[in-house]
């Protein structure tokens with residue numbers, strides 16, 4: 001298939017590479033052109049100057065940018081992807097956004113007879129690189145299988161949640177759960193080090209018990225070593241938790257722990273860690 005990919009960041013670049021390796025002809029657009037050129041040198045395909053150019057002639061257009069405003073910027077308007085898409089094509093968004101903007105973009109896409117899928121993902125950079133992301137998709141029943149055919153190139157789990165917007169609501173659940181896990185993990189590992197325990201031995205034991213988690217398995221060592229210059233950025237997590245808090249207000253849910261963790265991430269940003277991996281919560285404990 002002819003595929004366009006918009007947004008070659010930490011997450012977008014490896015997913016686009018899986019699509020190219022999976023046999024699709026991939027045209028890329030990135031706001032900072034140097035990243036697009038680097039991607040083409042490494043994987044093939046070709047780079048163009050606007051999302052609209054990328055989308056022309058594409059069977060499916062994939063987006064992976066930062067937040068609601070970024071999604072609008074690359075999808076809507078004269079240079080946006082929708083302006084270049086043909087009726088019958090599919091627009092897939094891997095950005096984590098509000099459910100409201102997913103519904104808004106889905107409605108504009110439908111006017112041009114373009115299918116829309118909100119498809120946020122979990123699994124970190126390693127999940128993207130290994131083709132093992134877990135995708136929560138919100139899409140009309142008519143487009144479920146069409147979207148799934150592409151996701152096979154880079155996801156180990158694709159679970160259809162319901163109509164457009166439900167993928168993003170599910171991602172909020174994922175981030176609420178991750179925030180609590182990371183806060184507990186930060187405290188536990190800092191406690192282990194201060195107690196004079198060998199963290200490797202502690203993790204070897206508790207990682208086979210009830211405290212096991214993806215974060216424990218994939219982040220304990222870098223947390224203990226205070227290495228955070230990679231992965232899922234704190235500032236994106238703060239955006240996600242703010243979306244979850246706003247949605248909680250709308251639906252009458254209560255998120256006391258999540259809101260506390262959100263404040264702690266603001267402190268990490270104030271330390272200069274806005275681009276650090278979300279496991280950097282432990283840095284607040286390590287400095288004292």
Ligand SMILES: NC(=O)c1ccc[n+]([C@@H]2O[C@H](COP(=O)([O-])OP(=O)(O)OC[C@H]3O[C@@H](n4cnc5c(N)ncnc54)[C@H](OP(=O)(O)O)[C@@H]3O)[C@@H](O)[C@H]2O)c1
Pocket residue numbers: 007008009010011012030031032035064065066067069070071073074094095096097120121122123124125231232233236237240
């Ligand atoms: N990284 C992860 O592990 C992970 C996990 C789950 C979900 N996510 C979500 O996936 C999305 C992308 O994350 P990421 O880690 O890949 O972020 P990232 O590394 O910061 O990349 C963001 C990408 O979006 C582009 N972009 C941002 N604003 C734009 C705009 N207004 N117009 C055009 N392009 C724009 C950036 O272009 P430039 O190169 O020009 O800056 C870059 O290509 C976020 O919504 C994040 O919450 C990420």
